[in-house]
Amino acid sequence: MNIHDSEKIAGMLKSLNYEETETKEEADIIVFNTCCIRESAEQKIMAKIGDIKALKKIKKDLIVVVCGCMTQQKNMKENLKKKFPFINIIIGTHNIEELRNYILSLSAKKKTILDVWDKEKEIREDIKPYRTSKFNAWVNIMYGCNNFCTYCIVPYVRGRERSRQVCDIVEEVKTLVESGNYKTITLLGQNVNSYGLDFHDGKTNFVYLLNELCKIKGDFKIKFMTSHPKDFSPELIDFIASNDKMSKSIHLPVQSGSNEILKRMNRRYTVEKYKSLVDQIYKKIPGATLTTDMIVGFPGESDDDFKKTCDLIEYCKYIGVFGFVYSKRKGTPAEKFENQVPINVKRERITKLFEIQHRISNEILQSMINKKVEVLIEDESELYFIAKTDSGKTVRINKDKDHKLGDICSVVIKKILSKQLVGEIV
Ligand code: SF4
DSSP states (O other), rough: HHHHHHHHHHHHHHHTOOOOOOOOGGOOOOOOOOEOHHHHHHHHHHHHHHHHHHHHHOOOEEEEEEEEGGGSSTTTTHHHHHOTTTOOOOOOOOHHHHHHHHHHHHHHOEEEEOOOOOOOOOOOOOOOOOSSSSSSEEOOOOOHHHHHHOOHHHHHOOOOOOOOHHHHHHHHHHHHHHHTTTEEEEEETGGGGGTTGOOOSSSSOOHHHHHHOOOOOOOOOEEEEOOOOOOOOHHHHHHHHHHHOOOSSEEEOOOSOHHHHHHHHHHOOHHHHHHHHHHHHHHHHHTOOEEEEEEEOOOTTOOOHHHHHHHHHHHHSSEEEEEEEEOOOOTTTTOOOOOOOOOOHHHHHHHHHHHHHHHHHHHHHHHHTTOOEEEEEEEESSSSSEEEEEEOOEEEOOOOOOTTOEEEEEEEEEEEETTEEEEEOO
């Protein structure tokens, strides 16, 4: 989400004739688009803002902006202002679109603009993002989250779910595809598979949106993130299975393999339900690959709970796992939970989790040898193209004059070299 917010901010700055600089010393404006999902991210950003103090003393006209979900936390804007009085603009996630106007009014006012809205507002469609990613375009389809997982700050700082209109999303994707620059469109939302439910029209949902997007002519794939297992419908599985434009690589965050922990996390599904969903995906979607998020050391997680997490990883055969050590997040219910797990235990568990996943990922890579896969050529060196499979695995292929960056082609995987797939174009 933050990547795309940053692209919107860059779009606003471009419209004010700002250009990217190589170093912060050359900049006339520095924007910190913050994230508060993890406390460590917040500490890092605080240190980075502090680093600007000396520069601001020399460069008095430098404009410093702090925005993003960190500012939405209780008392944060006041704390930031007190700690870093040199900040010129502090705004939140709900009024990020106002940044352009704030910058314009700043020189006239010459004092700090501190404006963080508590409430979500209407989605604005008039901000043109400045896209920085090659071949992949991020497209927000909704904002906010209604789920209140007990470890997560998002619903408190990004508000309730609000979906963009189908016509606006279709128009944006159509323009991106027609530009010829993008081969992958990644739809973004905290829980994309509850898209459209806030319209209460009995018609609009995530599959309806996907169906409209897949009607757009062109050679492109649709990915999405993130989906919540409790809302992953059989209709969605069937749609992905039956439509060539849909990527078969699915990110399905599970967070734990223990029902007791899932309950404490307020995830609202059981391990049995999740496994049955995974079974359906593998059965109905040929070539499907799965990735997940896993939290270890959640309060109350016993050795037995962790063993269940390891068992689930073995069962699901993920191609990749994003593993995180639980850390207290201020303002969330889990912050006050008893039985916090000692840090040395958390470290041991995450190491074990990565060992298991490393072995499984290797087995999956080995099983790809001599198989034909479709890849997108994303980069090149003097001798090789660097391509990505649908599931995001890197494949090195010999360069030839018939292919170029941005091409989608079929390769046969020949071997694995230094953990990288090596393929030949066929
Ligand atoms: S669904 Fe995702 S964004 Fe929403 S509360 Fe849970 S973890 Fe946070």
